[in-house]
Amino acid sequence: MGVNLGIDFGGSSIKAGLVDVAHGHIVGGTVAVPTPHPSTPHAVVEAIRALDAQLPHADAIGFGFPSVVKAGRACTAANIDAAWIGTDVGSLLREAFGRPAAFLNDADAAGLAEMRFGAGRGVSGTVLVFTFGTGIGSAPFIDGRLLPNTEFGHLEMRGGSAELWASARVRTELALGWAEWGARVSEYFAQMERLFWPDLMILCGGVSTHFDQFARYLETRAPVRPAALGAEAGIIGAALAAT
Ligand code: BGC
Numbered sequence: 401m402g403v404n405l406g407i408d409f410g411g412s413s414i415k416a417g418l419v420d421v422a423h424g425h426i427v428g429g430t431v432a433v434p435t436p437h438p439s440t441p442h443a444v445v446e447a448i449r450a451l452d453a454q455l456p457h458a459d460a461i462g463f464g465f466p467s468v469v470k471a472g473r474a475c476t477a478a479n480i481d482a483a484w485i486g487t488d489v490g491s492l493l494r495e496a497f498g499r500p501a502a503f504l505n506d507a508d509a510a511g512l513a514e515m516r517f518g519a520g521r522g523v524s525g526t527v528l529v530f531t532f533g534t535g536i537g538s539a540p541f542i543d544g545r546l547l548p549n550t551e552f553g554h555l556e557m558r559g560g561s562a563e564l565w566a567s568a569r570v571r572t573e574l575a576l577g578w579a580e581w582g583a584r585v586s587e588y589f590a591q592m593e594r595l596f597w598p599d600l601m602i603l604c605g606g607v608s609t610h611f612d613q614f615a616r617y618l619e620t621r622a623p624v625r626p627a628a629l630g631a632e633a634g635i636i637g638a639a640l641a642a643t
Pocket residue numbers: 465466467468476478479505506507508531533534535536537538551553563
């Protein structure tokens with residue numbers, strides 16, 4: 401196993417790093433470019449080219465993206481340009497870079513990394529991994545096996561999608577304090593627990609690096625752990641998927 405380029409698409413920036421896939425670490429640092437607007441497939445491929453050019457050669461490319469992904473195609477566009485729907489992104493990347501490429505949901509990517517190398521390592525039973533960012537992403541694991549493409553951030557809560565109530569973006573936009581946001585996340589987690597009875601929940605996304613500030617406001621039945629790989633879980637998982 402070698403080094404793959406892992407890419408994580410976010411609402412404000414696209415981040416990448418070279419990942420040693422056998423050990424699950426980023427080699428050197430991460431690089432980022434602002435997310436293009438509009439973020440059409442063509443503009444994003446150009447952004448990835450700029451990221452790839454800043455790093456040593458990678459064997460393969462993995463791209464985690466906020467969409468349902470079936471057979472390399474984006475199927476939904478909740479917080480992204482609608483031009484992605486139906487695009488065969490796997491093939492687009494393979495043609496653009498002449499290397500093997502994997503395209504997958506961003507929360508599935510973060511979940512794969514956390515289960516293999518992070519907070520879920522060695523944990524059996526039902527583990528729910530969530531990413532809190534622009535939206536809320538979900539990745540359920542049963543005895544370490546992922547059920548891909550779940551969209552639990554779109555569970556209906558308070559008359560809309562749960563992610564419009566409890567995402568990290570909502571916290572920033574409404575300038576919610578940790579207690580207030582923690583109460584919203586707890587309400588969301590209570591719904592998840594009522595439906596799935598997880599043994600563990602893992603909270604990923606940039607906000608997980610502030611876990612110490614809001615952990616005391618989370619009221620759940622199952623334990624909640626922050627991402628052990630921090631904000632880099634998505635990059636690492638995308639690279640793992642390209643192996
Ligand atoms: C998308 C998911 C994605 C999540 C986190 C949601 O809006 O529908 O596919 O995983 O945001 O980015």
